[in-house]
Amino acid sequence: MRLFVAIVPPDEVLDDLADHVEPRRLADEEGGSDLRWTDRHQWHVTLAFLADVPDWRLDDLTAAVGATAARHHAPVLRLAGAGAFPNPYAARVLYTGVEQLRGDLGRLASGIRTACNGAGVSPGGTRFHPHVTLGRFRRPTEATRWIRALDAHEGRVWQPTELALVESHLGQGRGHRPRYEVVATAPLA
Template sequence: MRIFAAVVPPPEAYADLEEFVEPRRDVHSDLRWTPSHLWHVTLAFMGDVPAGLLDDVVDAVAAAAATHTPIPLRLSGAGTFPNPAEARVVWIDVRSDSPTGLPDLESLALGVRRACGRAGASPAGGAYRPHLTLARVRRPFEATQWLRVMDAYAGPSWSADEVTVFASHRGDGRGRPHYEAVAVCPLGASVSRG
């Protein structure tokens, strides 16, 4: 089973970003836009996890989340992976309104990743780069112009006060994944299973 832990922006942050993105969806036809109901900020992604480990992973994420306080964030700016000259992914940046900045979110991600690893579900990926994926493309494209437009975005502030553990189910027949929330782990509190 594929599972991941993420921070999910609140509805008002979704609505604001959706309003900004909507008029731009048809401009570059090769972009495959992520539906807004799937938007999230991944903290840790675990590829193939045996179903029997799910409860252990949830407990580990809950324990890591309980050691952190809510983090003031905003979606603002943009970027691409791997780089603007050969972009395959277009994303919105995640910034912090905290006096300590993004280290709070990075510390949460590191704690969640380590906890998942100890639970037997080692996270995939390299260095952590907080972002919200907007679109993907099959063939790399030059995205500098896109970045100029998308980098103008500055969303409302919100407080990340929980980590959601999701099961990711492959494709709906058209290649789109389906995410199922299996637990919500409040920051500084105990877990609520979905």
Template structure:
């Protein structure tokens, strides 16, 4: 059995602090929602599932050139959405606005690198988003979507992407960064 891995872009602390200031006071108002903690906020590029060690090494080798050939870009999150539908939402999220095309291109290159490493990439069509909350049974989310839309936008320069090990525990997932891939032309940003 390997590690449960995914590739992602994480917002900097300035963005997570601003977003948490808006969400924090609302965390306990809907018992059916499990809000993601700020340290887990990310935009998934590719979910890889269980990856064997030899495939992980090849993946890291394949991702280096992806980072070197991808120029840092600006990304703006804003606009609420949900999966699967507002009448029975199981996931609430903020979508990508400016920079969505660049994010999608990076995700495509990451997925290709994973496939070339012999890793099956889970998921269908790429929908760039940052998950805020989940519900097991689904909720009527229209008022939540309207509220989240009032939060405005959150932007930053995407300077890198991460290979993350996600260990499932009874207390929730534990994320550990295995590798950070700096993008071309990026200034190192504090995390």
């Protein structure tokens, strides 16, 4: 199974972000860039990515994520700004940032990654950088114009109530994108 542990923003936060992104996405589709926009229902903040999880590990993983979530107080967050990975001059991913107004999202992500390791599942990825992926470029692209266009966004403040353990089904979504399925949730303290 291909899984990730994430915070899914509430609908009003996603609506706010969609209102900001949509005119830019529509203009881009007319202009024909090579940016593949992510669908709104795919927007989330990944805390840990788990590329290959055997089915038999799912119960232990769910319990470990649940126990860790219960020990962490929910941070107060806001989606704001824009950026690109690995950098604005050779971008592969365009994102909006996650501002931490209270709490420590990095500590939560670290705790979740440690819990995954303890359940026998090694998280992948690099240093944690909270973000919501808005789109992916087909090839490295200079993205400063996109960052400038999206950087003014300051979304609603919200406090997540739970974490989601999500299975990613590659190529099964619209336009051969991944389809996401929440397999478990874990309430935050």
